[in-house]
Amino acid sequence: MTSGLSCLLISPAFPGLVDFTAGLFSYEAKRFGNAAIGHLQVMQTTVRQMKATAGPNFTANLLKSKDINLEMPFLRKTNDFYNQVPYFSDMEHWGVEDYWATPVELVASLGGDCEDYAIAKYMTLKEIGVPVERLRITYVRAINIGETHMVLAYYPTPDADPWILDNLIPDIKRGSARTDLVPVYSFNDDDLWLANGTARKGGATTVRLWRDVIDKMEKESKL
Template sequence: MQFPSARRKYIASAILLLVIAAPVTASLVAFSENLLKYVSRTFSPDAPKRLMIWQKLVNDMRNAEANGAIQRESKAESLTLRKINSFFNQIPYYSDSRHWRQEDYWATPVEMLSSYGGDCEDYSIAKYLSLKELGIPIERLRITYVRAKELNESHMVLAYYPTPDAEPLIMDNLIPELRPASQRPDLEPVYSFNDDDLWLPTGASRKGGASNVRLWRELLEKLAKEQRM
């Protein structure tokens, strides 16, 4: 994906796109027969299989925790992060202009898996929503816009904070393993958000949540439409 190079334009874009959005509450992986038929018809006959693999992954991980297969919370969350990160990083990368014929398009996880492609925003959003589905508190998660300095372009990652003041782990499609932010000097934070808040690089300023960002609202509307099928 391509964005203007000036950092102030990134921040201005985030703040100017404020609107009101309603949360999506239904299970992310509860696929109806109509939805499965729709993705098969719209994307590929293999699309439902990919959705069911994702569903099985989420349900198996949830059942393992419920059955006490993983005892310690920190160990459970670490394993959950790695599995979700690896699962979505298998999907091929495509720019929005190539994949969706749009300059900037935020795909739902269903769209990403069904079309079998996505860009950095889609990876980060799919990981964020999957971790929410698995019960990771959203205060530990921030979808984060960064400047990828080596690529000289904007990029998106998901940051996981074990505690509010802890150094976050970075979930990225560019590097397969999770690394602490201090080990990612190639990334320069621009702003971050979750369902509740939006942060500027100082970390102190909160300007509203992801539910107040226009592109996020459009994503929520698509999620709701998928769940109504």
């Protein structure tokens, strides 16, 4: 994992997760074996079902509501789905020290690590209509395991105590309850925040490996 704040790049729009093509299935099957097709079909069906359940007015309803019960079922479903994917270090799985996989790569290869889970959860919740300003991919120090780590934080309001979607534990807990995690920085499509709360605004900014993920997702959408 990297904390390369010096490599900030503009992020384009993200491709969707519900319109996989035959070309994509074929490509991933060549990379990871025929079982990848089945894995991706399950993913596609899961995201489609959540999107259908959320409905076309989900974003508007979410912005009006102060009831966490409206979005919590989708947070739990997303968290549980991707946490089923077996954990492997980047060196074990990809043969490199640091690799950020797309959601398709995570599921097709049936393996990934913390940043891959966080990215897939972010993309999925965005796909079903959760506003981007409520989502932050968050780089932390995980005290209990003595490693850098990545989670997805959900903020019902900008100043809220966020809900943390994590692969280390199955439950979604408030950030204040996760004393084992020390925030370093967080980001979404639009902004980047340092641990002290300072925001770097003014456009879609991100770190180098995040841009790599977006570039790969764009290529996946064209297969």
